[in-house]
Amino acid sequence: MTDAATTPPVDLDLRRRDAAAALAAEPNRLVVRGIIDRAAPRRFQWEGRELKGYAGDTLASALIASGVRTVARGFKYHRPRGVMSAGVEEGGAIVAVGEGDRRIANINAATQELYEGLAAFGQNAWPSVSWDAARVNDRLGRFLGAGFYYKTFFSFTPNTPDGTGHWMLFERAIRAAAGMGKASREPDPDQYEAAHAHCDMLVVGSGPAGLEAARVAAEAGLDVILAEQDFELGGRLLAEAAEIDSAAPGDWRDQRLAALRAAGVRIMLRTTVFGLYDGGVAGMMERVAHSPEPHQVRERFWTVRADRIVLATGAIERGLAFGENDRPGVMTAGAAQAYVNRFGVAPGRRAVVATTHDGGLGAAADLAAAGLEVAILDARTGVAREIGDTPSGLGAAVSHLAGAAPLRTLGRARALGDVGDVMFGDGGVAALEIALDTDRGWRVADRIECDMVAVSGGWSPVVNLLSHRGVKPVWDTERLCFLPGETSEPIEVCGAAAGVWEAGACAASGRNAVARLLGRTEEEAPLRRASASPPREMYEVRAPGRKLKSFIDPQHDVTTEDVRQAACEGYVSVEHLKRYTTLGMATDQGKNGNILGLAVMAEALKREIPEVGTTTFRPPYTPVSLGVLAGRSRGKHFKPKRRTPLHAWSLAQGAVMTDAGLWRRSWYFPHAMEGLDDAYIREAAAVRASVGLCDVTSLGKISVQGPDAGEFLNRVYVNGMAKLPVGKARYGVMLRDDGLVFDDGAVWRLGETDYLVTTTTAGAGKVMSWLEELSQTRWPELRVALSSVTDRWAGVAVAGPQARNLLTALVEDVDFEDAAFPFMGVRAGRLKGGEIECWLARLSFSGELAYEIYVESDHAPALMDVLWEGAKALGGVLYGTEALGALRIEKGHVAGPELDGRTTLADLGLGAMGSTKKPYLGAALAQREVLADAGRQRLVGLTPLEEGAQFKAGSILCRVPLGESPSGHGVGWVSSVTYSPALGHWIGLGFIEGGIEKAATRKAEEAIIAADPVRGAETRVRVVSPHFIDPEGARMRPEADPAPGADLSTINVRPSRRSAFGTLWLDGLDNRAADDPNARRVVGRVELDDPEDPVSDAQDAAVWLVEERPRPLWRVEAWPGRRAAVEGLLRELSGGAAPAYGRTEIGEDEIELSRAGPLSWRVLGLGPEGGERLAMMDAEDGAALELSHAEVAVRIGGREAATLLNRFLPLDLRDASFPEGSTAITGFHHTPVTLDRLSGASIPPTYRLWVPRSYAWSLWGLLRESAAQWRG
């Protein structure tokens, strides 16, 4: 006998309730018991009533303290429900929490931490949980059994439109009546985020087993994360009063926690490990703030990669199935214990404790010690009936009945005061009918007045996480529970999760779990405390002649009769049982009723439980909010947005932006009062009249270098590329393996071994991947270096009759004469003044005399400034994607809508491009009959028959007899439509069976109609050539240019501004950014005064960010077998060592040489001479490419720098894995980035994050938003 048992603290408390006036509002709060903070009251609202609890309470414990018994209504029968547990298995107290846009339905009150201002509401009831109009469903219960909805409503004239309509109607009515809880319909106002971590060992659960596992592992030198879903560490140590290792549980816990902290264990409270995945990956959800401030996040989604995992996830107590076992006041015995010991609340005054094993006796002892009157019903017959003989040494207020079990609870009518099966009052327990075990089974015996029933039918280990790994649990006939099965992964299960019940033994099993993982000797298992009696296997109490409503899954209102009915109807598989009865499909996912359901099923089928099986548990273990799954990837950050270096420039000119894939592009440039149509028509007309400028930076650009680059491209494109002369470009089309068109673009030959490939905006990423796949997996013999240079070069299309006049005035070192710079010519030059280099290609998408001019991205605004100054003088325009589209449709050029992955070369009218002299990719399958059929839908031009008529892209083309309406699937479709300023009417491109040839043979009495049934339009169209204007191409190659009509000689180039202001500012939102210091730099706690020297300035900052001053950046690749030669050159140029994998070496003049792959390097800070050497490197060794303008470097420092980075980057940034001088490439919001850990600035570490320039603004925004958490 322990001291605690002989001298129960006079906690009660209940007998001197008037002790403190403050407690008057909390009739069930005990005086001293519990670990709640009585100095920290928390006000909250329950269904509009102002109530009070304390820090350390759950919503459930606070409601119990305040005397609220009915907190919800059943889902189907609307029976009153109270708190039934103290954990994740809760089946009764499911409520809505929060108001307005923060209202969340189906919250478990038993795990919801109480906080100041919490507002909670009951569910599944109208108008309130204490008076629910639909309670009558309970009376109709026999009509609402298992499968009721399926049987009743699907039988209405199935498979007819009417039947479906009926079902939908009924479903709506049923769902309305069933409640289901109502969530907010407003956008979620809170922020959520992802986070990444790595550890040597993850310990899940902080009961005695978890604490010991974490302590032993950490003391052995492992880096340990301990995750606990609760807001308090200790697990069952918090709930049980029994001693552990001869210490009070609280003291034992505190000692262990001190040791954990000393050993550096990362303790994560309020963090649920909701799923275990391949490779030691754990999905975890951390609840960060209940009502977050604007800069805080509400929840965090952790992805943790652990080398080893210890599951100390505990066990969940089972109830028993007996009549009306869902009444408020019925709860598990362990829960009652937790309410008394942890929360200091008494769930009742007169408790019946019903148990099938010794564990329930401990609960009875704890309840009695708190001053409750306790009657024990012990289902076992062989145990002592004398109170003094009970192993727990229970006090005088306890009576004990062996061979007894609860049969049915009874409620009390509020008005009448009698005890019986009534539906009024609070519906809570007022009495219990008892059954006694006889040789003829359970027989009705007696009735006990009580206000609560604490039930223990045994414990079920939480095997869920191991089940996620595909490990089937094994039924243990001695311990009467499923135990975790064997796994070959480095995962160990310990404590109650492994079927160890006693606290000291749990602690030892935690230590042993670590010993097994580390290959050490296990300590001897402590002797299990002698059991007075083995547990009795029992799941349900029934007596002949008594019809009982015994709940298995209270949340979904599934009863034992439902299970028997399902068995009777042949639903014998446990998976069918689940779907037919919805057992285990509520928010607790069967934690509550799974075993009872199996047991009842097994009995009905006269089988053993393991023969019936167990359901497979899948993630998540407990519900995970959608918000936290989305993280920061919502709203403007749903996906990264790419900006061209002309973004801010274009906005300053009044551009309206549009999305083109990930890119933001200028759509049109409206004058005052102009809409889209007015603007693009004006822009397109002006291009053909004088000159227009269009930002085409987003076109994909890929550098293809190497001795075999020509041969490589020759295989990829349908037309010949090997013999393309230096200084020329060629339009090319590439096919997929299956012979269909993949993408198109231009190939520029810049040098002997140096090509530039352009792709469509949408195709850039896919083409790059495809070329890399071909080069690495199919044609490894070809020496080719591929790099995306889309972000390196800013491009502007200069189109129109005045294009040459404009460029001649602004570009030096280029002879623009037709003979010197013919159509499809490529030239390098300099902008006027000589400082800015440029590339020019005479290409035309518009059909006009046109050029594309490219400069390194920093110089884009400088380029555009002068181009626009000149173009304005010539009467030119800026044009956006809408006018671009109009011009190309007029010219009959195909683009994205036509290159939709279903078209062949011939379909596009490009059949003649396919080379007959060389093999190329896709040629073989393009020969297939089905693709060569002349009757296929082929590209044509379309014009409306009726003057002024309009038709829409997406319409289908139908061939119908005159006067008839179109029907069927048509003979083609419309891909692109525009108003043509050149022709003065609407035109379109589309595809029609047999192409223009067949259309020409159309019978006179037939019409071709562009039918748009969705938007309700039909337009008669004429099929014409897709080349609407200038089919001969005379405008692209004019005999003579018009007179300039303006003097452009006074225009002067103002050089780049990057050195002064930085790229992020340059590409920033608008000009206001110049005045906003935060546009360039942000710090967690202090503002930087000197962006050039952030380290000394922000020594104390939690985190600081600053854009690094740009330095020359080169990428170098070596061909296989030529690594030594290239490394030799790089060592010579940098003056330092050659870096190993993932390392950076610093050479002379702070030149940094980093490894970027087995055969690739990055060189930072090389001077012009070094750059020249690289550019001239022997093509037989490898290739080098300058990327200074393609990437932006952001320096990140401060104590929390790694924390901030791991909110986005999945890298292991621990010192041992990522020491100074490390470099790694990874993904940041789907974007490839490079992270360096800088040398020489070690504590705290400083990092450099390289991001592709076009993504920089978007990713910078994410970093800033997240960094704001450390503000204040």
Add this chain to the structure above:
Amino acid sequence: MLRIPCPYCGPRDHAEFDYGGDATVVWPALDDTTEAWVEALYFRDDPKGPHRELWRHARGCRLWLIVERDTVTHEISAAHPAHPGMADEVTAQSQAETPSA
């Protein structure tokens, strides 16, 4: 979540990789017959157990890898560069790092 041991970057989440299909396909020459291409492109085994797959470390070193993965257990036993010259480089590197006993 699979963890793929990139021979250059080390073990990384599969979210950094793009799946590239069956690595056992033998691609016909460009001028091979239509039938040979149909066979290579459309007729694939669907093995249960060990399999060789192509994965590209797209948000990483951009290497195309041949990953040996068990389609039943998801266990990944090996990953090496698809490019034989690159694979040789990686092998040479790991041999250089192995201390000679």
